[in-house]
Amino acid sequence: MIRVDDVHVAFGDVEVLDGVDLTVEAGEFVGLVGPNGAGKTTLLRTVNGALTPDSGDVFVGEDRIHDLSSRAASRRVATVPQDTSVRFAFDVADVVAMGRTPHRSRFSSDPDRGARVDAALERTETTHLRDRRVDTLSGGERQRVFVARALAQDAPTLVLDEPTASLDVNHATQTLALVRELADESRAVLAAIHDLESAARFCDRLALVHDGRIVDQGEPADVLTTEALETAFDARGVVTTNPVTDSPAVTTLPSTTGGGRRVHVLGGGETGASVVGSCWAAGHQVSAGPFSHDDAARSVARTLDVPVETTPPFAAIDRATVEAVSEQIAAADVTVLADPVIDPAATVCRLADDAERLVVVESRPLAERNYGGERGRERYESLRRRATVVDADRIPAVLDEKPGPGRVLADD
Amino acid sequence: MESPPRAPVLLGLGAALVATVLASATVGPVSIDLLTVSKAALNAVGVPAGLSVGVGTTRIFGASVPLPSVSLRYAYPFSFAVADSSETIVRQIRLPRIVLGAIVGFALAAAGTVMQGFFRNPLADPSIIGVSSGAAVGAVAAIVFAVGLPLQAMAFAGAILAAFAVYLVATRDGETPVATLLLAGVAIQTFLGAVISYMLVHAGESLERAVYWLMGHLQNSTWSEVEVTLPAAFLAFAVLHAYAHDLNVLLMGEEDAHALGIEVERTKRILLAVASVITAAAVAVAGVIGFVGLVVPHVLRLIVGPDHRILLPASALAGATFLVAADTLARSGPAEVPVGIVTAAVGAPFFLYLLRRKEVHTV
Known part of the structure; x- marks a missing residue:
């Protein structure tokens, strides 16, 4: 569904993506993990068409995403942005309805709008918030509203940048479980996720991004290793298996100047x-x-x-x-x-x-x-x-x- | 808070505008009662009844230009009996001024709403991209150097040129970042301010007229100004209104808007161009009237919320009402003052009051 093919992106002299190859099939949930500044967000921005790569291609379905109009692109890829802060007093229902923008024409109404918005609110358990002003919501509620907006967009591909960054443990788990379900309904999902354990638990595959490259990708347990922590995150840590979820559990330790005996x-x-x-x-x-x-x-x-x-x-x-x-x-x-x-x-x-x-x-x-x-x-x-x-x-x-x-x- | 329903709000604001217009027409050296004013006003209502095509002189901003012309023929459905003197005062003296004031207020408030949304900046007003300064340069040049071209045409041309210059300076590789646009606007305004000051220094006897124009005024308005300004303002408004949803989505940020299917750069270009035209049309006939485009959108945003589908028409109607009321005040004193002084003198304290009472610090 998503095919990233030898993508290079540079901002000025800084090579942010340096030859990235990645595919995400329909029904698959792929997590991008890696340290801050590795290029995860940039990669997501090239996938949703916000950024045109200097070289290389991004295909979504049959189409090169950068050849499409933003309307056509947004019918194929829905995005949940990293920054969900809203300074404007829109109602939650209004924000979710904005997800219908690519399906709306300037001079006629969108017949599916009401039903799609209701379904998206229900799916994300935000129906009770529908008449609240979005700028009065907590970070976690807002995050779910933005997931609802992406759902209303009704696109076969979903791109999420840190969907759980501002969520408490319970909501983070709920949200990722929902994203997992969305992938199981044969959407292709690509998400940057900071929390390695959550990423390992919910994703089919992980891609480890480091210095603008994908240094490793595959099953979570194969990607998340002590060596990976060291090379990509420059962190000392241990990867064990969580006995409850049977997925990798990551413990990182502060780097130390002592020791050596x-x-x-x-x-x-x-x-x-x-x-x-x-x-x-x-x-x-x-x-x-x-x-x-x-x-x-x-x-x-x-x-x-x-x-x-x-x-x-x-x-x-x-x-x-x-x-x-x-x-x-x-x-x-x-x-x-x-x-x-x-x-x-x-x-x-x-x-x-x-x-x-x-x-x-x-x-x-x-x-x-x-x-x-x-x-x-x-x-x-x-x-x-x-x-x-x-x-x-x-x-x-x-x-x-x-x-x-x-x-x-x-x-x- | 749920957005208030659209129809009642707009109907209410429309009714307030009509009431203000009629009330305003009763005020003047000769006091005329409301009923007479209403009758005379209805008599002045013309509906397009057909087209006549021919070669004739077209009046563009007061200048007679021989052009092949298509002109509308109007039919006047009402003919109440009104005393001739009252009919003349209302129809030929007061109404053109009041109607032009309403159009100017409508245009400035609409442009201000769009600019604040577009720039996501509460300080944005219609003149932010140099439109007013450009108009002022054109108008002052017309007054001071008596170049022979009509003042309104010069002002309009100056406004459009300035806006276009700002746009060109701020655009690189087909992208126009709003922050750059804002700064380029400030720079060009400053430069044009210098040009205006220089011209004023050399204005000699025409200084008073130039300064008076700069303050914003609706004196000596004519129906011909209304005839040119009205279609321009309504047409531009119709385009802006068609983009109300896009403006809403743009408020979420440009990257987000792009991800939601808005052609961001194209939409920005259209909004910028049309908002500049509607502002230029207003400024060309009325000079630089401040504060309408800044305060009215803020006040209406507090009342109806940020959704441009209701905010834009509501602001425009309220702007029209506000300017008519302000101009009534401006001309009802013992000595008439430019309406720009009244809008600022009334608008600023009211805005400060709102600022203290409620949050006006966001768009």
Whole structure:
């Protein structure tokens, strides 16, 4: 339906679109994602005909959109603009009726007008607003009114620029679900969407725009990766899977100037998971393990691409694993013992013995996690005496401190 | 707020205009009662009854030009018995002035409404693209240098030339950004202001006449001025009115208007040209009458809302009424003052009152 073919657009000397190819079929909802200034809005403006590309073509259906009159173009493409602020005291029904402009002739009335406007209002759940002045609406209500206007336009192609930018979570979801439905009714929909998770959840495909190019496109889960966050958004982050929607969940982290130490995380469980996460987020080079297969800390480590040693469930830690972990601990500047479970052989304690600097984080009392009896307790206590003992939330700060003699910062 | 229904509003404003016209015609050195005025006015109502084609002298803005002419023959359906003196005063002295005032007010308010919508700027008025300054240069030149061409023709030509110059300066690659247009208008107005001042300095004895023209006036109006101005104003208004919906959509912003199927640049060109013509037609016969085109659209926007399908005709009718009333005031004092002084002196305080009471800060 929409076919963008090697489109170049420059504003002055700035190349805003640098050879963009994209297709959107009827029934398909394609999301444009990418950082501010990547060229998403410019791309949308070339698709709806507002902007004529310097080179390349945009086809909507059979027609080159730039060869069409704006009336003909607006019968094919309806647009929901990014800026929906209206300074004029039009009624909502008037604004929605403006969507009928391409179907209206100057000297006769548009017979479908009333019915189309009513249907569009109903569809966007704005019927109750129809006699309100549009300049008195909230941003979210106005956004829906503009979607209604695009619906009244009755075009087979829909272009939306940040349709959820000013909406609360509920309305954002409602709106995207509506757009999804509109696509399912065999419209071709192209939308720039800032919220990556919403984009991934509702779109059939995502196109990642960066520096005026589409650097990747495909299924949301294939496009939204940690590397994509890094290259396109210059952001550190994690992409996991949202267990409820089964779509990618994106967590971005502030860029950091600290970190840079080698940290090994021993122990595991929820505490281990949070320590692995916070050390990674603080910019340290993290290794971890041994964790058992189903350990929460292991799945976090895997998500973050942190090298992790794994042991099969209910099995003793084998020799090879111990050696591998020992090497990592030897190479680490700091070893964090996160709520460790002491097994009969006190393997964790033996491994921690070699640590250059030791930090202990505890959330459960030792008795609950000690299977090594009195001997295990003693070994652990002696480790603890030379370690820095902190709360989990203090971990990034402690790691940034200069290594010093062991001292207890916090106790449980 | 739902837009008020169109028909009652326009009928009401039309009735107010007729009432004002009749009331105005009773005022003057000789007081004539309303009934007599009404009869005399009805007697003056002519309906086109046919065309006569021939070679004759056509009067264009007061000048006799021999041209092949097509002229309308009028039939006068009413013939009430009215005293000759009263009939002459009403029909030959007061009514031409009052009717011309109504047309000028109608034209200026319509042009002002279009300009404010077009520029999405509350300060826009009909003269914003240099029309009034251009007219003033033409008129003052005609007065000061006695060039031999009729003043109204010079003023009209000056107005159109100035508007066209502003348009050309502001247009690049077929696009006319309104911000550029606004600034180009200001620059050209300033330049033309200098030209006018220079001419006034060298005006000598004709200075008083020139200054009087500049203030805006309806004195010595004739039916022949009405005959030229009326069709021009109504024709231009009909075009503007046909574009009322497009103006509404343009208020949403040009990019949005384009996405809704408006040929933005073409529509802007048409609106600009027609609004310039309607303004020029008014200014050419009445001089620079300020404030009608600025205040009346604002007031009506407060009352009927921003929809140009009702706002444009409502403003035009109210502008006509306002100018007739202002001119009645201008000529009813002991010494007649130019109507431009009255419109500004009455309009400005009223506008300030509105500004304090309600929001007039948006178009």
